Amino acid sequence: MIYVHVPFCKSFCNYCDFYSEIAREDKFGRYTDQICEEIRRRKGEMDNSLRTLYFGGGTPSVLPLGDLTRILLTLEECGHGGPYTEFTMEVNPEDIVERGLPYVQSLKALGVNRISMGVQSFDDELLRWMNRRHSADGARKAFRLVREAGIGNISLDLIFGLSNLSDEVWEDTIREALALGPEHISCYQLTVEGDSVLAQRLENGEYEEADEELCRRQYDRLCTLLGEAGYRHYEISNFAKPGFEAIHNQGYWQRKPYVGLGPSAHSFSGRNRSWNDASLDDYSHTEESLSVEDEKVETLMLSLRTAKGADGEFLMANCIPGSIDLLLKEGALVKIGRRYRIPEDHFFVSDEIIRTLV
Numbered sequence: 001m002i003y004v005h006v007p008f009c010k011s012f013c014n015y016c017d018f019y020s021e022i023a024r025e026d027k028f029g030r031y032t033d034q035i036c037e038e039i040r041r042r043k044g045e046m047d048n049s050l051r052t053l054y055f056g057g058g059t060p061s062v063l064p065l066g067d068l069t070r071i072l073l074t075l076e077e078c079g080h081g082g083p084y085t086e087f088t089m090e091v092n093p094e095d096i097v098e099r100g101l102p103y104v105q106s107l108k109a110l111g112v113n114r115i116s117m118g119v120q121s122f123d124d125e126l127l128r129w130m131n132r133r134h135s136a137d138g139a140r141k142a143f144r145l146v147r148e149a150g151i152g153n154i155s156l157d158l159i160f161g162l163s164n165l166s167d168e169v170w171e172d173t174i175r176e177a178l179a180l181g182p183e184h185i186s187c188y189q190l191t192v193e194g195d196s197v198l199a200q201r202l203e204n205g206e207y208e209e210a211d212e213e214l215c216r217r218q219y220d221r222l223c224t225l226l227g228e229a230g231y232r233h234y235e236i237s238n239f240a241k242p243g244f245e246a247i248h249n250q251g252y253w254q255r256k257p258y259v260g261l262g263p264s265a266h267s268f269s270g271r272n273r274s275w276n277d278a279s280l281d282d283y284s285h286t287e288e289s290l291s292v293e294d295e296k297v298e299t300l301m302l303s304l305r306t307a308k309g310a311d312g313e314f315l316m317a318n319c320i321p322g323s324i325d326l327l328l329k330e331g332a333l334v335k336i337g338r339r340y341r342i343p344e345d346h347f348f349v350s351d352e353i354i355r356t357l358v
């Protein structure tokens with residue numbers, strides 16, 4: 001599992017505080033040199049078992065094709081080239097529309113077989129408010145171009161839980177997304193992040209956080225509509241048509257080792273976690289070893305966020321005595337064979353459930 005972080009955006013969304021720099025032509029060459037150098041330096045850490053490659057960001061679709069090719073050739077030279085079981089590229093709809101069909105065809109020729117598109121909403125007013133670059137129509141056009149290029153695995157990202165998102169507009173957004181027929185949908189509840197523009201607005205009294213009830217209602221509506229449309233709710237925030245569950249992301253939840261390349265990227269060796277500095281200038285790598293307790297909590301949290309749930313023996317051996325029975329009685333946990341899972345109608349309060357267990 002290899003992750004490449006592309007820390008460039010053409011503009012910044014009001015809710016985001018990820019590390020990202022303004023995209024400028026003169027920065028890409030040096031960035032790519034650094035990634036290629038990091039691949040050569042860390043090739044021994046890369047594990048080929050899942051054979052997934054994921055370009056995330058930031059906005060990977062701002063990266064020139066020449067730079068992308070150089071990164072892929074370096075991976076190949078180091079014994080980690082394609083074809084990959086899953087090669088995902090996150091894209092902004094506006095880049096797809098601007099760069100057109102030949103761009104997506106080139107991505108496909110380079111081995112990309114899964115596109116993850118940040119749509120967030122199909123409401124133009126809300127998109128402008130979020131400072132997204134694209135319009136609802138742009139997202140529809142981009143989706144059609146990706147399909148036309150022959151990519152058969154498309155994921156859309158949506159956001160809910162904003163105080164200025166009405167239930168009607170949210171329902172329209174879900175229905176618009178479904179009308180396109182993506183194989184996968186990821187939905188995130190908006191959180192006001194520390195260094196975001198939105199956090200500042202909240203502080204100045206220009207934004208009010210959505211109340212719990214609205215978030216819950218919008219999440220429930222999402223689960224119902226996507227379930228009716230045949231999507232499997234396989235992780236709290238992720239829905240897929242059968243057979244299109246994200247291989248790379250499932251690897252994260254199963255605590256498989258991965259190497260994260262580029263500024264601010266995180267890695268996991270199977271034992272220790274490490275991360276690169278959030279800086280384009282000679283970012284350095286810091287490692288932290290996990291205690292047995294950390295490992296236990298991580299395993300529990302990651303597995304219970306999925307429909308597969310956690311192994312029964314593991315749970316019995318590691319949870320507060322009596323907590324499993326209590327949650328089973330409340331219907332907040334169910335036993336399926338040798339595993340326990342949080343049922344879908346309790347996913348929304350999974351953090352509380354996990355806190356009861358450890």
Ligand code: SF4
Nearest residue numbers: 009012013016057058
């Ligand atoms: S949400 Fe994505 S596109 Fe928007 S600023 Fe953050 S990284 Fe960039």
